[in-house]
Amino acid sequence: MKKSAFISDLLFTFSLSFIALLCILRYHRLNFFAALFLAAAFAAAVTLAVGGYLSDKRKKFFLKKSDEKEKEKLLLHLSLLPHRKQKEFFSTRLRGEIKNGVVETAEEIALVDFRFEPLPPDRLGAFIRRHSEKGKTLYCNDLTDESKRLCERFGVKVLVGTEVYSLLKKEDALPKKYFGEESFSEKKKRQFTLWFSKANSKRFLLAGALVLLTSLVTPFPYYYLVSGCILLTVAIVVRIFGREP
Numbered sequence: 001m002k003k004s005a006f007i008s009d010l011l012f013t014f015s016l017s018f019i020a021l022l023c024i025l026r027y028h029r030l031n032f033f034a035a036l037f038l039a040a041a042f043a044a045a046v047t048l049a050v051g052g053y054l055s056d057k058r059k060k061f062f063l064k065k066s067d068e069k070e071k072e073k074l075l076l077h078l079s080l081l082p083h084r085k086q087k088e089f090f091s092t093r094l095r096g097e098i099k100n101g102v103v104e105t106a107e108e109i110a111l112v113d114f115r116f117e118p119l120p121p122d123r124l125g126a127f128i129r130r131h132s133e134k135g136k137t138l139y140c141n142d143l144t145d146e147s148k149r150l151c152e153r154f155g156v157k158v159l160v161g162t163e164v165y166s167l168l169k170k171e172d173a174l175p176k177k178y179f180g181e182e183s184f185s186e187k188k189k190r191q192f193t194l195w196f197s198k199a200n201s202k203r204f205l206l207a208g209a210l211v212l213l214t215s216l217v218t219p220f221p222y223y224y225l226v227s228g229c230i231l232l233t234v235a236i237v238v239r240i241f242g243r244e245p
Helices: 005-027 030-081 081-092 125-129 145-153 160-171 181-194 198-214 222-241
Strands: 097-099 102-104 110-111 135-140 157-160
Touching: 005 030, 030 160, 081 102, 081 110, 097 157, 125 135, 145 157, 157 160, 198 222
Parallel strands: 110 135, 135 157
Antiparallel strands: 097 102, 102 110
16 A cells, blocks of 8 residues: 555545534534534544554555565576576575585585576476485476476475565575566656556546535535645646557
8 A cells, every 4th residue: 555545544544534514513503613523533543553454564564565666676687697507506505515406504405596488397307217215305487387297206395486586585695686677667767657658637637526526515615625736736737748559
């Protein structure tokens, strides 16, 4: 949940609670100022409760989103590394050494093979045939269904994507700098360009007009008038200064 959406939800909650209770109290002919005070107090209490719930939800959302983005950076980084560098990376993190093309630790021998497409079964043959008393583990981005069945059949432990990220994060072994990290910032820039497109001015105009029309049928039109005017202003700004689609 974005911060703007979070604030918007709180404003909406306060406004709805305030107006609803104020109308009910005035319907029962309570003094206007007393009704105003009680409605404001009630709306503030409801908003605080909703704010606490949304804040906790927002923190979890951003943590999950941050982890997902970090995982994507890691997998792209590993896939861009030459295979030799991939093995060196994991031999350092797993406190092992490279022997005959695999990473060997005290507990296991590991095949490290990150690529942009699922790992095909022909890449597993030599690793599966390798004789070892230790367990065997495969570290990769993803693998084909045939490769999965092959690993299950020969008892090869498989760690892909999220599992690799979780392991490295737990060991505080994530890279300090990622290859291809700039592509993520460019994506964010492209998204901003899309939001600030001239085509969106029609949406802001329609939303502003609907909000202003709503002010005609509500007993408390000021909130709708202000919101509608803001939306219309945004529509004008986007139309004038927005980017061409």
